[in-house]
Amino acid sequence: MARIVMKFGGTSMAGIERIRNVARRVKKEVEAGNQVAVVVSAMAGETDRLVGFCREASSLYDTREYDVVVASGEQVTSGLLAITLQSLGVPARSWLGWQLPIRTTDAHASARISTIDTEAMLASLANGEVAVVPGFQGLTEEGRVTTLGRGGSDTSAVAVAAAMKADRCDIYTDVDGVYTTDPRIVPRARKIEKITYEEMLELASVGAKVLQTRSVGLAMKEKVRVRVLSSLRDPDEDVTDAGTYVVGEEEIEEQSVERQLITGIAYDRNEAKITLVNVPDKPGAVSSIFTPLADASINVDMIVQNVSHGTGSTDVTFTVPGAELARSLDVLEKAREQIGYATMTHDTKVAKVSVVGVGMRSHAGVAAMMFQALAQRGINIQAITTSEIKVSVLIEEDYVELAVRVLHTAYGLDAEDEAA
Amino acid sequence: MARIVMKFGGTSMAGIERIRNVARRVKKEVEAGNQVAVVVSAMAGETDRLVGFCREASSLYDTREYDVVVASGEQVTSGLLAITLQSLGVPARSWLGWQLPIRTTDAHASARISTIDTEAMLASLANGEVAVVPGFQGLTEEGRVTTLGRGGSDTSAVAVAAAMKADRCDIYTDVDGVYTTDPRIVPRARKIEKITYEEMLELASVGAKVLQTRSVGLAMKEKVRVRVLSSLRDPDEDVTDAGTYVVGEEEIEEQSVERQLITGIAYDRNEAKITLVNVPDKPGAVSSIFTPLADASINVDMIVQNVSHGTGSTDVTFTVPGAELARSLDVLEKAREQIGYATMTHDTKVAKVSVVGVGMRSHAGVAAMMFQALAQRGINIQAITTSEIKVSVLIEEDYVELAVRVLHTAYGLDAEDEAA
Numbered sequence: 064m065a066r067i068v069m070k071f072g073g074t075s076m077a078g079i080e081r082i083r084n085v086a087r088r089v090k091k092e093v094e095a096g097n098q099v100a101v102v103v104s105a106m107a108g109e110t111d112r113l114v115g116f117c118r119e120a121s122s123l124y125d126t127r128e129y130d131v132v133v134a135s136g137e138q139v140t141s142g143l144l145a146i147t148l149q150s151l152g153v154p155a156r157s158w159l160g161w162q163l164p165i166r167t168t169d170a171h172a173s174a175r176i177s178t179i180d181t182e183a184m185l186a187s188l189a190n191g192e193v194a195v196v197p198g199f200q201g202l203t204e205e206g207r208v209t210t211l212g213r214g215g216s217d218t219s220a221v222a223v224a225a226a227m228k229a230d231r232c233d234i235y236t237d238v239d240g241v242y243t244t245d246p247r248i249v250p251r252a253r254k255i256e257k258i259t260y261e262e263m264l265e266l267a268s269v270g271a272k273v274l275q276t277r278s279v280g281l282a283m284k285e286k287v288r289v290r291v292l293s294s295l296r297d298p299d300e301d302v303t304d305a306g307t308y309v310v311g312e313e314e315i316e317e318q319s320v321e322r323q324l325i326t327g328i329a330y331d332r333n334e335a336k337i338t339l340v341n342v343p344d345k346p347g348a349v350s351s352i353f354t355p356l357a358d359a360s361i362n363v364d365m366i367v368q369n370v371s372h373g374t375g376s377t378d379v380t381f382t383v384p385g386a387e388l389a390r391s392l393d394v395l396e397k398a399r400e401q402i403g404y405a406t407m408t409h410d411t412k413v414a415k416v417s418v419v420g421v422g423m424r425s426h427a428g429v430a431a432m433m434f435q436a437l438a439q440r441g442i443n444i445q446a447i448t449t450s451e452i453k454v455s456v457l458i459e460e461d462y463v464e465l466a467v468r469v470l471h472t473a474y475g476l477d478a479e480d481e482a483a
Numbered sequence: 484m485a486r487i488v489m490k491f492g493g494t495s496m497a498g499i500e501r502i503r504n505v506a507r508r509v510k511k512e513v514e515a516g517n518q519v520a521v522v523v524s525a526m527a528g529e530t531d532r533l534v535g536f537c538r539e540a541s542s543l544y545d546t547r548e549y550d551v552v553v554a555s556g557e558q559v560t561s562g563l564l565a566i567t568l569q570s571l572g573v574p575a576r577s578w579l580g581w582q583l584p585i586r587t588t589d590a591h592a593s594a595r596i597s598t599i600d601t602e603a604m605l606a607s608l609a610n611g612e613v614a615v616v617p618g619f620q621g622l623t624e625e626g627r628v629t630t631l632g633r634g635g636s637d638t639s640a641v642a643v644a645a646a647m648k649a650d651r652c653d654i655y656t657d658v659d660g661v662y663t664t665d666p667r668i669v670p671r672a673r674k675i676e677k678i679t680y681e682e683m684l685e686l687a688s689v690g691a692k693v694l695q696t697r698s699v700g701l702a703m704k705e706k707v708r709v710r711v712l713s714s715l716r717d718p719d720e721d722v723t724d725a726g727t728y729v730v731g732e733e734e735i736e737e738q739s740v741e742r743q744l745i746t747g748i749a750y751d752r753n754e755a756k757i758t759l760v761n762v763p764d765k766p767g768a769v770s771s772i773f774t775p776l777a778d779a780s781i782n783v784d785m786i787v788q789n790v791s792h793g794t795g796s797t798d799v800t801f802t803v804p805g806a807e808l809a810r811s812l813d814v815l816e817k818a819r820e821q822i823g824y825a826t827m828t829h830d831t832k833v834a835k836v837s838v839v840g841v842g843m844r845s846h847a848g849v850a851a852m853m854f855q856a857l858a859q860r861g862i863n864i865q866a867i868t869t870s871e872i873k874v875s876v877l878i879e880e881d882y883v884e885l886a887v888r889v890l891h892t893a894y895g896l897d898a899e900d901e902a903a
Contacts (some may be wrong), residue, residue: 113559120502120503120567121566123570124566124570125565125566128566128576128577129562129566130562131579132562132563132566135556136555138554138555138558139551139552139555141551143537143548145548146540146541146552149545150540150541157548206582208579
């Protein structure tokens with residue numbers, strides 16, 4: 064017997080017919096002798112509808128009341144899944160965020176889970192009942208409803224799995240696992256069987272939208288074995304070997320003596336590049352650029368400071384999320400005098416390509432191989448950032464598919480057959 | 484300063500534009516110096532949508548989970564009204580059923596309110612905040628979500644008004660008060676300024692769908708002054724003298740020395756008549772008819788037992804709600820042998836017309852006047868029931884408008900001008 068958490072997203076919960084498929088899949092795990100808690104999202108489109116109401120009511124809505132409104136979507140699907148499970152002969156009940164409770168911080172609309180009381184739920188599981196828990200929602204110490212921010216249901220699932228010491232947390236989504244890169248760009252991309260939390264974090268944050276970043280960070284901290292697998296299969300199919308496991312590094316090293324150098328390649332088109340020309344080359348200049356951006360909660364990613372031209376001034380280039388470009392330009396325009404730059408240019412026709420792998424810790428030359436492979440195809444690198452397990456480059460957006468394909472081959476990731 | 488409860492139904496809450504009108508009306512009461520709690524329904528159509536999901540999930544749904552699903556509709560409108568009030572500069576917060584809490588019995592899907600803890604809410608009101616409370620929902624002792632049954636939000640409003648000792652409970656609806664009869668049938672129907680709880684109960688149960696019957700019963704028990712008024716007026720209009728007050732008899736007698744004999748006339752087309760021919764005229768025969776119907780939770784209304792024909796058998800005629808006719812015929816068909824009737828006939832082309840008024844307690848001849856007025860127009864009476872303040876007759880459905888008009892004139896209820 065295993066204790067497992069199964070998480071289903073909005074597409075899987077969109078309508079009773081799909082909820083019935085979810086219930087059949089849950090039933091299969093129950094019949095295999097497992098204790099099961101299911102974490103569910105709202106029906107696809109429902110959260111958008113509710114958020115739309117709040118925005119229409121007030122552009123400056125009270126996030127405490129916004130949380131009351133939007134948390135209702137997961138309440139509905141929780142009750143409906145419990146009813147559907149019962150109709151298949153599987154005892155089940157819903158446990159709302161305030162019923163368990165799932166305690167969170169009081170940062171409404173983007174709360175963080177602090178503790179989950181699973182005592183009553185575990186007693187129910189021991190009695191053979193399936194627990195259905197709405198994702199996304201929680202309760203403050205003061206007793207008010209909170210939500211975790213968009214995509215928070217993955218985090219709910221991992222947190223529930225940690226609290227109930229689950230053997231694994233299966234995240235059902237619309238892809239059948241994590242791939243070495245986007246199969247739409249590289250048909251020979253391979254599904255990864257096991258990936259470390261660190262690698263998944265890097266891949267998640269650079270554009271592979273499989274798992275919410277926060278949920279991976281939490282899984283790493285709490286050592287929750289996560290599996291990503293497809294919800295689109297036949298509900299009765301055996302999924303024992305399906306999907307991609309996201310686990311600790313030790314579990315992977317045990318099994319594969321020869322690690323891949325690189326685990327995956329990600330890309331992100333939603334970057335925008337800003338260049339400030341002729342910034343005074345003196346102490347405090349860089350700080351005067353990035354402090355106002357930080358104050359405006361704008362995340363700056365890649366930063367390149369050119370060598371001084373011998374004129375006492377330098378050019379500074381950096382990237383921000385594309386959605387923050389207009390706000391960033393506004394902030395920098397207002398700080399122009401203080402920073403003292405001559406002109407400001409920007410470019411949205413850029414993309415970031417990243418190679419990720421814990422293997423590069425013990426191997427030199429990963430970055431060099433990347434630059435060489437791109438140079439051979441005439442792809443110009445505009446900026447570079449690195450972390451312990453990642454190298455990212457900024458390139459012209461038109462080259463992004465070519466770059467991904469070149470790197471996928473260069474690092475030996477191509478499968479023999481095309482991805483299904 | 485007064486302490487008031489305002490209740491708005493689904494039509495008033497259908498969309499942000501209408502919720503904004505509700506908020507303007509609430510603001511007006513706040514600006515008049517009142518402490519205000521608002522009880523809201525779900526958006527029109529939303530509860531039907533949610534009930535539809537439950538039915539689609541299972542024809543035999545668990546009512547505990549049904550309650551989780553359908554209670555969400557009022558949660559949404561509560562949060563949205565709080566946001567909208569704030570956007571108009573009126574401090575407000577929502578108090579969900581489990582937050583106050585509103586304790587109910589555990590009869591899921593048709594729970595009854597037992598207690599409401601208003602301490603925290605009253606502290607909030609004293610701080611100048613408007614309290615927004617979702618109607619229809621509550622919490623069992625065990626901590627599970629309940630709902631009060633369809634139309635339960637009126638009852639929530641009256642219960643909240645009782646618990647917070649409100650000076651009045653204003654029920655905003657799509658009519659501007661209670662009329663002496665349906666103005667669509669009698670253009671000279673008059674709006675009633677004050678009506679007793681008992682009269683309202685009788686009118687509500689015979690077809691005037693202004694207030695939910697249970698809410699009137701609760702208002703009577705808890706002595707809550709209820710007012711029914713229109714939500715369709717300009718939100719900024721002065722409503723001090725608007726609508727119909729539903730109050731204790733003593734408040735009416737104080738003011739009007741000469742009571743009307745009859746307060747209102749109601750009708751109900753949703754009756755069906757069943758006749759059992761040649762039922763054995765012996766002890767226990769009637770019981771053998773009505774016991775199986777009661778066991779099937781079918782409410783029998785008017786009963787007529789004809790005099791024995793001297794043949795040792797009699798005919799028994801009674802009415803049931805039209806929606807229960809098929810089930811009633813089925814029950815009686817199965818009990819045929821036990822009852823021992825010869826044949827069974829039924830008729831849905833019947834209607835019940837009722838005259839209601841506390842004035843008839845002290846006046847003889849009310850029923851006689853009714854029979855006489857109907858007879859003069861050739862309207863045949865098929866059955867009669869009476870209570871202390873009501874006389875009802877069953878007639879052929881085609882005559883219902885004529886009967887209502889005749890009686891409205893006969894009891895002197897016609898206004899000089901037509902109703903607006």
